[in-house]
Amino acid sequence: MSAELDRLREQIDQLNVRILESLNERAKLARAIGTLKVGQAYRPEREAQVLRRIKEQNQGPLSDETVALLFREIMSACLAIERPITVAYLGPKGTFSETAAMKHFGHAGVGTPTPSIDEVYRKVQSGEADFGVVPVENSTEGAVGRSLDLMPNTPLKVCGEVLIPIHHHLMSKGKRELASIPRVFSHSQSLAQCHEWLNANLPGAERIAVASNAEAARRAAEEPDTAAVAGEAAALHYGLDVLSSNIEDEPNNTTRFLVLGDYEPMPSGKDKTSLVLSANNRAGAVYEMLTPFATRGVSMTKFESRPSRVALWDYLFFVDIEGHRDDANVAAALAEVGKIAGYIKVLGSYPAAVL
Numbered sequence: 001m002s003a004e005l006d007r008l009r010e011q012i013d014q015l016n017v018r019i020l021e022s023l024n025e026r027a028k029l030a031r032a033i034g035t036l037k038v039g040q041a042y043r044p045e046r047e048a049q050v051l052r053r054i055k056e057q058n059q060g061p062l063s064d065e066t067v068a069l070l071f072r073e074i075m076s077a078c079l080a081i082e083r084p085i086t087v088a089y090l091g092p093k094g095t096f097s098e099t100a101a102m103k104h105f106g107h108a109g110v111g112t113p114t115p116s117i118d119e120v121y122r123k124v125q126s127g128e129a130d131f132g133v134v135p136v137e138n139s140t141e142g143a144v145g146r147s148l149d150l151m152p153n154t155p156l157k158v159c160g161e162v163l164i165p166i167h168h169h170l171m172s173k174g175k176r177e178l179a180s181i182p183r184v185f186s187h188s189q190s191l192a193q194c195h196e197w198l199n200a201n202l203p204g205a206e207r208i209a210v211a212s213n214a215e216a217a218r219r220a221a222e223e224p225d226t227a228a229v230a231g232e233a234a235a236l237h238y239g240l241d242v243l244s245s246n247i248e249d250e251p252n253n254t255t256r257f258l259v260l261g262d263y264e265p266m267p268s269g270k271d272k273t274s275l276v277l278s279a280n281n282r283a284g285a286v287y288e289m290l291t292p293f294a295t296r297g298v299s300m301t302k303f304e305s306r307p308s309r310v311a312l313w314d315y316l317f318f319v320d321i322e323g324h325r326d327d328a329n330v331a332a333a334l335a336e337v338g339k340i341a342g343y344i345k346v347l348g349s350y351p352a353a354v355l
């Protein structure tokens with residue numbers, strides 16, 4: 001048994017040397033590519049292609065998801081040799097936005113927790129951060145209004161999307177009985193996402209909405225007789241005990257984040273395009289405006305209306321379609337929609353989420 005163990009470990013040691021050599025060889029190639037580039041070194045379209053190919057080529061036993069996550073980190077580390085990417089996200093540390101930023105840019109990216117969505121936009125616009133990550137919609141609770149409302153006026157482009165499965169946990173400083181918790185902090189969306197569970201398990205507790213679920217965890221760590229509803233990252237960051245796991249009412253609860261930056265990705269082969277439209281206020285106007293997508297075979301993956309904030313009962317439509325704005329059918333459809341719509345702004349074309 002022990003001889004067999006030694007033999008297998010010897011093989012792993014030898015393989016580690018080869019992996020190490022390969023990693024550094026790869027890093028040198030990435031650095032050489034970096035010297036040829038003008039402007040932004042980060043290329044999301046290339047990263048998406050690399051990750052898709054790795055998933056296709058994977059023979060196991062590691063899962064496709066696992067190998068893709070490993071290669072995400074390898075690319076993140078290779079890119080950081082020149083200069084780590086800076087990413088502003090809705091903080092404090094421990095939010096799902098931080099999880100999204102790290103999932104997309106890898107852990108060699110330097111995350112900057114930022115107090116509000118407005119401030120994330122501002123930091124990227126001013127060049128204080130290379131990219132920003134903002135939540136745009138949750139599968140249970142719908143749109144994140146502020147992120148959408150800032151899009152029509154920003155010069156930034158949408159250059160990526162990140163999907164994060166959202167699992168909420170009830171946590172407190174030290175283990176305690178649920179019945180002994182008089183107050184629970186969380187973000188209003190998280191409270192809504194756990195509404196049924198809280199009704200059933202903490203019926204008497206006061207629910208207090210705070211700016212983020214990481215802020216909720218921070219307060220639960222400091223204030224006696226309180227608990228927080230937040231994610232695992234927040235429990236780890238603030239040293240809280242998880243009293244009950246996965247308390248979200250909808251098990252497939254997922255939040256979608258967009259990556260914003262001063263960069264327009266090239267086509268990656270599987271892309272999405274986000275746009276904002278307004279229709280004239282007459283019968284059939286929205287139907288007519290969207291018809292070119294149908295006739296050109298362009299799938300719409302999202303249609304969301306928001307008050308325009310310009311006139312009463314005037315709306316903006318946030319639309320996502322499949323394909324890149326440079327794809328022939330998408331370009332033709334956008335040109336036709338542009339002639340019909342009262343207003344059109346293409347927010348960006350970007351690779352569909354791989355992970």
Ligand SMILES: O=C(O)C(=O)C[C@]1(C(=O)O)C=C[C@@H](O)C=C1
Pocket residue numbers: 030033034041042043044046047050074075076078079
């Ligand atoms: O192919 C490139 O453009 C690279 O810079 C290399 C590389 C990689 O490590 O594969 C690194 C960073 C980019 O974001 C994309 C890919």
